[in-house]
Amino acid sequence: MTEGGRGALPRPPEAPYLGVGIGLRPRHYPEIVACAGAGADFFEAISENYLIAGGRPLRILGEVRELAPLVLHGVSLDLGASDPLDASYLRELAALAQRFQPAWLSDHLCWTAQGGAHLHDLLPLPHTEESVRHVAARVRAVQERLGRRIAIENVSSYVRFAGDELSEGEFLAAISREADCGILLDLNNFFVNAHNHGDDADAAVAALDPARIFQIHLAGPSEDGALLIDTHDHPVRDEVWALFERAIAKLGPVSTLIEWDDLIPPWERVVAEAARAREIIEKAWSVPARARAT
């Protein structure tokens, strides 16, 4: 059985299945270099951490790029903001992509700055037609500047706006369609929002066009009273593993990434989570073991 057989849905041409990757974090640099990246089929680097002039982080990123495919994941494109797109940031991001040749780039469906002040958070957008038009136009401008399609990621949220016109899945689907961009499907974020707002995570996944899904994110939230917070400081929860199995069964093999950003565990534990994701994909679909497309 070959990849994409048995009814797997169409994949985006620029986002082939890379396997299961791990978010590149400085804590793991020594282990990654020592084991030549074994355990990760690809790496995802936070773009902003490498928008610097030189030094160890860029040297390590170059070494990692030699070990496995790389994708760049940003937090400051500010696709939903009302401030103008940051031309300087875009220029630096384009230069970083030119230097390290990532398989693709992604950022979040949110806003992070207003009036020149950066809040450094993934802030929520009202799910309205106005937001769809606004964000899609900015995504198109970014794609034109970078000369390639990007993937946009659904975020966890803690508030909902009166007057929302679309469900979260419909909102993400509409923007990706109008912008002609890819989707980074964060299943933990859909799970968190299902908990926080009473959404249906499976319905949100079903609303998306599979041919636009570049990648899946898996991470673990923390609890704050009655709410779940997207802190990436816990293991992937059982409910999210179950959601992942259902999504993979429907979508086919999708490049999947394990994300930790705080209380980052030893490399071996992250590798074990990646192995579990790989097992789920390979149990459902026949794919080249530890495929490393370059």
Add this chain to the structure above:
Amino acid sequence: MSTPLVSRQQEFSAWVMAREAPATTLGLLGDARASSETRLGVYRNAYAGRIIATLRDDYPALRSALGAAPFDALAADYLHAHPSQHPSLRYAGARLPAFLAEHEAVRSVRASAPWAADLAHLELAVTDAFDAADAQALSRADLTALPPQHWDALALALMPGAQLPTFAWPVRALRAAHDAEQPLAFDALAPASERVLVWRRDERVLHRECSAEEHALLAHVARGVRFGALCALAAEARGEVAGAAFAASLLARWVEDEVLVTCS
């Protein structure tokens, strides 16, 4: 142009960044699981928490010296006065040394910890050197290969990110003690002028004290100077022969320390 989306983001960001939580909840929805105040509070806490955590990482010795709670209070004052202006958190704390040195809101910190601005300045210099541009260091082999008649014209320049701060307090010892996981003896600190060179070598940021004479000559190197001119500058205080010998000894040390870059 003001649209519903722009207005909402203006109100939302003002609410999140305000020192005290405003009474309004921006027309956001609460439910049985959590009120709109609780839900908005997640963003308020994350905003301050994330940036203050970054400042803790960027100014570790200052935090140790001031204490965790006073440092966090300082960071909150700073964040209120200087919201982040850059897409990367890396630069969120760049104005903390000037804030500590000048801002009215932290006059009491200056009174109780008059060395704090200098220590912050040193720690910012360390951060800036850490990810400064890469460059090839001028080596002993480069000098050996240089014909004697070309020495005067040898162009000298500092490594990218190298800095030459002057402090009124001997704060290098505080940062060095922190890096060595030793107790910080800041209670016994007495004012003493300290001229410092901060630079990166082999991916490690180093700092050492310089004499006033070396520091002044390094300042010329920072602006770009040829070795012949450096000798002439050294000769002003020491005379021609001793000045040239002194400049040569400094050059040897700087090359050994990989403080200089090769210039075409």
